[in-house]
Amino acid sequence: MKILIIYAHPEPQSMNGALLSIAMETLTAVGHEVKISDLYAMQFNPVSDRSNFTTVNDPLFFKQQQEEAYASQTEGFANFIEQEQQKVEWCDLMIWQFPLWWFSVPAILKGWVDRVFAMGRFYKNGHIYENGIFQGKKALLSLTTGGPEANYISERYGDLDVILHSLQRGILEFTGFSVLRPHVIYGTEKQSAAELTLRIEEWKNRLLNVFEEDPIAVGNYQG
Ligand SMILES: Cc1cc2nc3c(=O)[nH]c(=O)nc-3n(C[C@H](O)[C@H](O)[C@H](O)COP(=O)(O)OP(=O)(O)OC[C@H]3O[C@@H](n4cnc5c(N)ncnc54)[C@H](O)[C@@H]3O)c2cc1C
Numbered sequence: 001m002k003i004l005i006i007y008a009h010p011e012p013q014s015m016n017g018a019l020l021s022i023a024m025e026t027l028t029a030v031g032h033e034v035k036i037s038d039l040y041a042m043q044f045n046p047v048s049d050r051s052n053f054t055t056v057n058d059p060l061f062f063k064q065q066q067e068e069a070y071a072s073q074t075e076g077f078a079n080f081i082e083q084e085q086q087k088v089e090w091c092d093l094m095i096w097q098f099p100l101w102w103f104s105v106p107a108i109l110k111g112w113v114d115r116v117f118a119m120g121r122f123y124k125n126g127h128i129y130e131n132g133i134f135q136g137k138k139a140l141l142s143l144t145t146g147g148p149e150a151n152y153i154s155e156r157y158g159d160l161d162v163i164l165h166s167l168q169r170g171i172l173e174f175t176g177f178s179v180l181r182p183h184v185i186y187g188t189e190k191q192s193a194a195e196l197t198l199r200i201e202e203w204k205n206r207l208l209n210v211f212e213e214d215p216i217a218v219g220n221y222q223g
Contacts (some may be wrong), residue, residue, distance in 0.1 A: 004091035046111015072120030132176020148187035178215035
């Protein structure tokens, strides 16, 4: 199968870097094709503006979705956006590997979505959710947190399924992806090296059977 990993961490020696490495190793060893977008290494610019496009629909007023729809009809995406779009279109499974930052993805990853997930190309009228363009593809969030699992309750930080809703429901399911259970390593910095080695092993084992998994219903996810 074809797997795209979007990796958003600035430090290759980080725990996220270790999770990326084991994922690449494990998935390729069992015969999958893997492509990576290492956003920091690519120095991906998260600022979305006219530089997303080689075409101009309205030179007087920049309305991003209108320019996206126009670029979708006229092959008008800048090359670096087009390449990312083609990777998403290519994959059967897309994994995002990231540390939870301010209850969300790092800005570089949010900016990647803002620029790459274009109207007309990745979604359009009548083509969202169950009619989404990426029906048949799967997506999986793999993330680490600083906060311990015990804090992710409604009385404290809030449930993680609520925190991840904007990503899983607002981006992934919106464009038609089926979402697999998120893979979460809580309290990363508080775990010993031995515990983290186990966490890496658990991720490896999950990936070995990832294509056997059923998607979750994001709205009803119980953890
Ligand atoms: C801007 C910002 C916002 C944040 N917001 C939140 C938030 O909203 N909620 C929250 O819970 N947290 C938050 N955090 C904390 C953040 O989520 C954690 O710092 C992050 O998830 C830890 O992952 P890491 O890859 O950076 O870990 P690292 O610091 O790289 O690693 C943790 C430990 O893993 C060890 N390690 C690395 N590789 C291996 C290996 N191969 N084998 C064994 N051990 C290894 C390292 O030596 C280190 O001791 C925030 C942090 C920042 C900077």
